[in-house]
Amino acid sequence: MKIAVAGTGYVGLVTGVALAHVGHNVTCVDIDEEKIKKMRKGNSPIYEEGLEDLMRKNKERLTYTTDYKKAYSDAEVIFVGVGTPERSDGSANLDYVYAVCDNIIESITKNVVVVIKSTVPIGTNDKVEEYLNSHVKKGIHISVASNPEFLAQGTAVRDTLYASRIVVGCEDDLARSVMEEVYRPFTQDPYNVPYLTMNRRSAEMVKYASNDFLALKISYINEISNFCEEIGADITEVTRGMSYDKRIGDKFLNSGIGYGGSCFPKDTKALHYLSVEKDVELKTVKACIDVNKHQKLHLFKKLKEDYGNKNLKGLNVAILGATFKPGTDDLREAPSIDNVKALLDYEVNVSIYDPVGLDRFEKIFGNSINYYDNIDDCIKDKDVVMIMTEWDTIKNYDIGKFSKLMKNPVIYDGRNCYPLSIVSQYKVEYISMGRKEVHNI
Numbered sequence: 383m384k385i386a387v388a389g390t391g392y393v394g395l396v397t398g399v400a401l402a403h404v405g406h407n408v409t410c411v412d413i414d415e416e417k418i419k420k421m422r423k424g425n426s427p428i429y430e431e432g433l434e435d436l437m438r439k440n441k442e443r444l445t446y447t448t449d450y451k452k453a454y455s456d457a458e459v460i461f462v463g464v465g466t467p468e469r470s471d472g473s474a475n476l477d478y479v480y481a482v483c484d485n486i487i488e489s490i491t492k493n494v495v496v497v498i499k500s501t502v503p504i505g506t507n508d509k510v511e512e513y514l515n516s517h518v519k520k521g522i523h524i525s526v527a528s529n530p531e532f533l534a535q536g537t538a539v540r541d542t543l544y545a546s547r548i549v550v551g552c553e554d555d556l557a558r559s560v561m562e563e564v565y566r567p568f569t570q571d572p573y574n575v576p577y578l579t580m581n582r583r584s585a586e587m588v589k590y591a592s593n594d595f596l597a598l599k600i601s602y603i604n605e606i607s608n609f610c611e612e613i614g615a616d617i618t619e620v621t622r623g624m625s626y627d628k629r630i631g632d633k634f635l636n637s638g639i640g641y642g643g644s645c646f647p648k649d650t651k652a653l654h655y656l657s658v659e660k661d662v663e664l665k666t667v668k669a670c671i672d673v674n675k676h677q678k679l680h681l682f683k684k685l686k687e688d689y690g691n692k693n694l695k696g697l698n699v700a701i702l703g704a705t706f707k708p709g710t711d712d713l714r715e716a717p718s719i720d721n722v723k724a725l726l727d728y729e730v731n732v733s734i735y736d737p738v739g740l741d742r743f744e745k746i747f748g749n750s751i752n753y754y755d756n757i758d759d760c761i762k763d764k765d766v767v768m769i770m771t772e773w774d775t776i777k778n779y780d781i782g783k784f785s786k787l788m789k790n791p792v793i794y795d796g797r798n799c800y801p802l803s804i805v806s807q808y809k810v811e812y813i814s815m816g817r818k819e820v821h822n823i
């Protein structure tokens with residue numbers, strides 16, 4: 383099928399490439415000329431394992447362009463994967479979605495199915511369909527399907543090809559049959575992805591309910607972890623004990639300094655905003671948002687308590703990990719940003735290491751901090767290390783080097799990268815999340 387995809391970010395590009403991989407002809411559209419130039423050379427504008435390989439492998443079926451008119455007028459199906467960032471009041475900003483709608487209205491000359499992959503508040507697909515059909519040329523009909531995305535950054539390619547499920551919300555037969563044709567290859571060997579159809583509002587809700595549930599699970603375990611610190615329990619032992627219950631499972635039970643990224647923060651706020659607007663506030667979602675806000679600075683608070691406000695000035699702190707999680711270069715809502723800002727407010731000298739996120743971090747903090755692409759140089763002669771992201775390079779780092787290279791081997795670990803039984807064998811101070819502190823110097 384001829385498919386156009388609007389937006390070549392984490393969702394749009396991975397979707398487009400996956401659709402090409404199963405045999406469709408895909409035109410990826412973006413307004414960012416630099417991204418398009420990069421992709422035409424076979425390079426991915428985002429870091430996602432396996433993505434460039436698939437882009438190169440399927441290059442005969444992939445076109446990259448800023449010429450939306452040609453892309454949309456040729457397409458049988460148009461996927462919309464542009465951003466829906468949060469507004470200052472917490473609601474979802476749909477300007478990018480409607481900008482694509484205007485481009486579609488201007489471009490198409492025949493009936494088409496528009497698929498909203500962006501995460502949008504419940505009821506948006508109905509409004510988008512109404513908007514498109516009331517503005518498009520007479521005689522043309524646009525069917526809108528909701529097809530929320532569940533990929534996780536860092537594993538986006540695998541999550542798309544071998545998705546946990548494909549959720550499609552449709553209100554008419556054309557959209558239903560076209561979507562079945564688009565996704566048929568994914569429902570067959572070797573992918574065998576479950577394909578679920580439902581009404582559009584349910585599909586929109588599946589996305590928010592899933593993301594907010596996962597965010598809630600994180601906030602819940604983080605709150606329990608903080609409580610473990612108060613009462614002398616060990617969160618890793620607690621979660622191990624919990625995880626044997628199949629109803630709970632062992633995923634999303636790692637305590638840490640809170641969730642970030644482009645989805646959980648905004649999707650919890652958008653659903654909460656919608657519930658307040660409908661006068662049926664979702665109180666669990668509100669609690670999840672509040673807990674996460676405080677959790678992001680939980681480690682910094684410990685540092686402040688240990689050193690005292692006055693003694694932070696001039697302290698040399700090395701931050702290990704900038705991105706909101708490993709496997710991605712995305713910094714949106716990353717706890718590292720909140721922590722670096724807080725440290726700079728107290729005139730701490732900050733250095734940071736990250737394997738892929740430094741260029742983006744430098745765009746935020748410029749020359750107010752120092753950047754290192756290796757851990758050894760980053761921690762050398764420092765007073766304190768703070769771990770923000772559980773990259774393998776950090777988890778597998780030789781713990782003995784902290785005492786060899788640092789001025790004072792004091793480690794605040796916001797991601798519980800090292801087992802206490804191992805850290806205890808080294809001459810370090812080690813303060814982690816929901817676990818006993820190690821004081822070996």
Ligand SMILES: NC(=O)c1ccc[n+]([C@@H]2O[C@H](COP(=O)([O-])OP(=O)(O)OC[C@H]3O[C@@H](n4cnc5c(N)ncnc54)[C@H](O)[C@@H]3O)[C@@H](O)[C@H]2O)c1
Pocket residue numbers: 388389390391392393394411412413414417463464465466478481482485499500501502531532533534535644645
């Ligand atoms: N990132 C994730 O892990 C993830 C997972 C599931 C769902 N989502 C949802 O998917 C949507 C997209 O997220 P993302 O992280 O891929 O966003 P992103 O910011 O990485 O990418 C959006 C892209 O859209 C482009 N764009 C903006 N306006 C455009 C226009 N008029 N025409 C064509 N392109 C345009 C931008 O230049 C950018 O390249 C959001 O609603 C998000 O909530 C994201």
